[in-house]
Amino acid sequence: MSCAIHARDLRFAYPNGVVGLDGVDLHVGHGERVAILGPNGAGKTTLMLHLNALLTGTGTLEVAGLRVGDDDVRDLRARVGLVFQDPDDQLFMPTVREDVAFGPLNLGLSRPEVEDRVARALEAVRMSEHGDRAPHQLSLGQRRRVAIATVLAMEPSLLVLDEPSANLDPRTRRELIETLDRIDRTMLIVTHDLPLAATLCERSVLLSAGRVVADGDTHELLEDAALLGAHDLELPEGFSLRSLPAWPRSRPAASASGP
Numbered sequence: 001m002s003c004a005i006h007a008r009d010l011r012f013a014y015p016n017g018v019v020g021l022d023g024v025d026l027h028v029g030h031g032e033r034v035a036i037l038g039p040n041g042a043g044k045t046t047l048m049l050h051l052n053a054l055l056t057g058t059g060t061l062e063v064a065g066l067r068v069g070d071d072d073v074r075d076l077r078a079r080v081g082l083v084f085q086d087p088d089d090q091l092f093m094p095t096v097r098e099d100v101a102f103g104p105l106n107l108g109l110s111r112p113e114v115e116d117r118v119a120r121a122l123e124a125v126r127m128s129e130h131g132d133r134a135p136h137q138l139s140l141g142q143r144r145r146v147a148i149a150t151v152l153a154m155e156p157s158l159l160v161l162d163e164p165s166a167n168l169d170p171r172t173r174r175e176l177i178e179t180l181d182r183i184d185r186t187m188l189i190v191t192h193d194l195p196l197a198a199t200l201c202e203r204s205v206l207l208s209a210g211r212v213v214a215d216g217d218t219h220e221l222l223e224d225a226a227l228l229g230a231h232d233l234e235l236p237e238g239f240s241l242r243s244l245p246a247w248p249r250s251r252p253a254a255s256a257s258g259p
Contacts, residue, residue: 004028004158004186005051005063012046012057012210020046021057022210030157033187035197035218038207039232044190047207048160051188052080064157078107081151085163087135087143096122096138096146097131103154121153122146125179141172145179158186165193194235198222198244206231219244 005028012021021043028034036044049055051063053073061068064079084090093099100121104114122128125145135143144164151159164180165173177199180187191197197204197218204221206214208231214221219241221227228234235241 003062004030004032005188006060007047007050007062008060010047010050010057010059010061012050012055019210020055021050023059024207024210024212026205026212026215028186028188030186032203033189033201035201035204036188036190036207037192037194037197037204037221037233041209042207042231043210044207045162046210048082048162048188048190051158051160052077052082054082078154079157081154081156081159083144083148083151083159083161083164085166087140087147090147090150091135091143094134095132096127096135096149099135099146100131100149100153103150107154117153117155118149121149124152124183125149126175139172141168141176144168144176148179148183152183152185156185158188159183160188160190162190163192164189165191165196192233194222194228194233195239198241206233 005026007024007026010021010024013019024043024047036047038044046055050057050061050068053068053076056069063076066076066079068076091099093102097118100118101114104117109117118131119128122131125148127142127145127149130138130142135146138146148161165176168176177196180200189197189201201218203216204218205212206221206227213231214227222235222241225234
């Protein structure tokens with residue numbers, strides 16, 4: 001079975017000459033949850049946008065069994081679900097249910113299959129009761145969960161989230177973490193939120209200046225204050241990794257589980 005992500009010597013520079021990725025090697029297996037950490041400008045979002053060919057650089061990149069740049073980009077984007085930081089970038093239909101149904105309908109699925117996918121995706125993010133509401137009537141946290149549901153309804157092999165906890169109040173952030181913890185799927189989380197990474201991801205990859213500078217057990221990486229400090233990261237004051245359960249730990253199966 002292929003890796004969920006296999007990147008070798010991945011490089012990318014923006015038109016203004018700024019280097020986004022500088023020889024990234026990354027291997028993510030099916031079923032893993034991996035946090036991508038790093039300061040601003042580290043290359044985290046650049047890497048994320050390569051995973052479904054929104055950006056393309058040089059090197060070798062295989063994602064969800066497809067070679068980026070060679071295989072059909074439509075197949076790639078059906079297998080790799082990106083959830084952007086701003087949910088309003090993904091929500092544009094009159095109701096939540098229509099937003100979640102949009103992708104499956106464009107796959108040409110039957111109406112019963114679409115309705116089943118919508119129901120399972122909304123249940124997975126605990127938004128079933130809000131299906132008939134307009135997205136603009138929802139809170140930021142609710143809209144973010146609906147954005148996740150629009151991706152889950154496509155049944156991707158890989159779920160990629162960009163700063164999922166950004167700008168959320170503590171209770172909404174906790175609810176989002178609980179929601180993500182229930183989703184049984186290969187997951188890549190791009191985040192500055194180190195406690196979120198410690199809670200959800202057994203493994204973390206630290207990027208800096210477009211390079212991988214650390215890759216390993218999340219708790220061990222976050223216990224290295226010197227490493228974090230050298231790359232403008234630190235745990236919040238008072239947060240203790242010892243307060244979290246040790247890995248590996250069982251997770252409840254999600255109703256929107258996938259490969």
